[in-house]
Amino acid sequence: MEDSKRIIETLRREIEHLDVAPEVKNIGTIIELKDGIARISGLSQCFLSEMLEFPSGLFGIVLNLEEDLVGAVLLGDYSHVKEGDMVKTTGQIMSVPVGDDLLSRVVDALGQPVDGKGDIQLSERYPIEKIAPGVITRKTVSVSLETGVKAIDAMIPIGRGQRELIIGDRQTGKTAIAIDTIINQKGKGVICIYCAVGQKESKTARIISELQKRGAMEYTIVVNAPASAAASLQYIAPFSATAIGEYFMDKGKDVLVVYDDLSKHAWAYREISLLLRRPPGREAYPGDVFYLHSRLLERSARRLPEFGGGSITSLPIIETQSGDVSAYIPTNVISITDGQIYLDTDLFYSGARPAINVGLSVSRVGSSAQTKAMKQFAGKLRLDLAQYRELAAFAQFEGDLDENTKKQLERGKRMTEILKQDQYEPQNLARQVIAIFSVTQGLADDISVGELRVFMAKLLQFMEAEKKEIVEELLKGEKLSDELQARLTDGINQFKKIS
Numbered sequence: 001m002e003d004s005k006r007i008i009e010t011l012r013r014e015i016e017h018l019d020v021a022p023e024v025k026n027i028g029t030i031i032e033l034k035d036g037i038a039r040i041s042g043l044s045q046c047f048l049s050e051m052l053e054f055p056s057g058l059f060g061i062v063l064n065l066e067e068d069l070v071g072a073v074l075l076g077d078y079s080h081v082k083e084g085d086m087v088k089t090t091g092q093i094m095s096v097p098v099g100d101d102l103l104s105r106v107v108d109a110l111g112q113p114v115d116g117k118g119d120i121q122l123s124e125r126y127p128i129e130k131i132a133p134g135v136i137t138r139k140t141v142s143v144s145l146e147t148g149v150k151a152i153d154a155m156i157p158i159g160r161g162q163r164e165l166i167i168g169d170r171q172t173g174k175t176a177i178a179i180d181t182i183i184n185q186k187g188k189g190v191i192c193i194y195c196a197v198g199q200k201e202s203k204t205a206r207i208i209s210e211l212q213k214r215g216a217m218e219y220t221i222v223v224n225a226p227a228s229a230a231a232s233l234q235y236i237a238p239f240s241a242t243a244i245g246e247y248f249m250d251k252g253k254d255v256l257v258v259y260d261d262l263s264k265h266a267w268a269y270r271e272i273s274l275l276l277r278r279p280p281g282r283e284a285y286p287g288d289v290f291y292l293h294s295r296l297l298e299r300s301a302r303r304l305p306e307f308g309g310g311s312i313t314s315l316p317i318i319e320t321q322s323g324d325v326s327a328y329i330p331t332n333v334i335s336i337t338d339g340q341i342y343l344d345t346d347l348f349y350s351g352a353r354p355a356i357n358v359g360l361s362v363s364r365v366g367s368s369a370q371t372k373a374m375k376q377f378a379g380k381l382r383l384d385l386a387q388y389r390e391l392a393a394f395a396q397f398e399g400d401l402d403e404n405t406k407k408q409l410e411r412g413k414r415m416t417e418i419l420k421q422d423q424y425e426p427q428n429l430a431r432q433v434i435a436i437f438s439v440t441q442g443l444a445d446d447i448s449v450g451e452l453r454v455f456m457a458k459l460l461q462f463m464e465a466e467k468k469e470i471v472e473e474l475l476k477g478e479k480l481s482d483e484l485q486a487r488l489t490d491g492i493n494q495f496k497k498i499s
Helices: 002-016 150-155 174-184 201-213 231-250 262-275 289-297 328-336 345-349 372-395 403-418 429-440 449-466 468-475 482-498
Strands: 027-034 037-041 050-053 059-065 069-075 086-093 095-098 124-127 165-168 190-197 220-225 254-260 311-319 339-343
Touching (some): 165 174, 165 328, 174 201, 174 254, 190 201, 190 231, 190 262, 201 220, 220 231, 231 254, 231 262, 262 289, 403 449, 429 449, 449 482, 468 482
Parallel strands (some): 165 311, 165 339, 254 311
Antiparallel strands (some): 095 124
């Protein structure tokens, strides 16, 4: 008797709390399925960029809203999906998991680990598409992001919150500059995200290996959408990388995002758009390809402290064909970014590494973020190099040159030589200032061009071992006083005597 009463009481409680409200779901049917693109009927309530659920847990994104049909791109292997299958709306924008546990990991465009180190337990998700910070929330670029590359830090400086394009032909060292920049952020409190779009798996594996070797993976996340991945995954990868970066920016941290490269990203978007039967425009790209990259790169910013602080600095990479910077995608991205680092094929093959064409490269906002120590000598360096290039062009046809011109040409050769730098060897501020100071002040004029790099390497070792107090002062980045310049000059002359 007691048992039956208990059961009745339990049933009564269950009935009282029973939710009988109908669950409304928007369900459609796949009408056509070709090349990872699904055309679906019946999804009258869905919205643009909404995530759709296909059979077997596969997801897709709505990219086309037509009168009777919806065009969606499938994210992943769709071999088990067929025409006639049911599709459900989720009511959510496509999102990726975010969190501190992503550091030192390699993930795909959906935020799933692909490095074989096990699952990542993350509770928080960020939408891959987000409105960029408004003009009122932004802070001007005023803090330097040191790349460790002398030619960039001296003449094309990058600040935190800036978007600086790296552009050039294939195999000219674009990725090398980006990776050196990541390595140089060690100990500087910057979270780095390397987004590989359409790259060879072997190249990405080599980059990860180098980052691990130099202890840079501790603060780096790799988002990988290789050439073998579907065009849809290559398309969302940069947006996913930016969403991960926004999580850290919201926590007030500084983030560096490398997009390698946006040319292949545009190709993936073109492929998707043509399959969706969008009308092709210039070079067969859809009409909104400019908007594609602008809404991505505009999310890079430096925010005011009252709006959460933090910053995202982006280094998009664009590959040109035969140096043609007037092609559609290069001109689009040049107009969106705050400057460009142009890598020249001729310079590369002449032995100048990094092959930066200083004349065509520019940083529109970086000079305000440059350290005072570097700014003090960088202006003279840029001017002297420009004069040297002009003189060198005339000197080819001139037989007899005056002493002043010869002296200028010789110093120009040494300036060009001093800016050469090996890969994976970023230089700190003190090393850069010592090298540039010694050449611009004429202290290396008596060293032959062929011996200059060996001389400089030994000089820097000597200064770090014997003149630590000078090096420590230079690392502060403050303007060099006359007294400090005199001490630095004495130190260099002292080394020249004993070497």
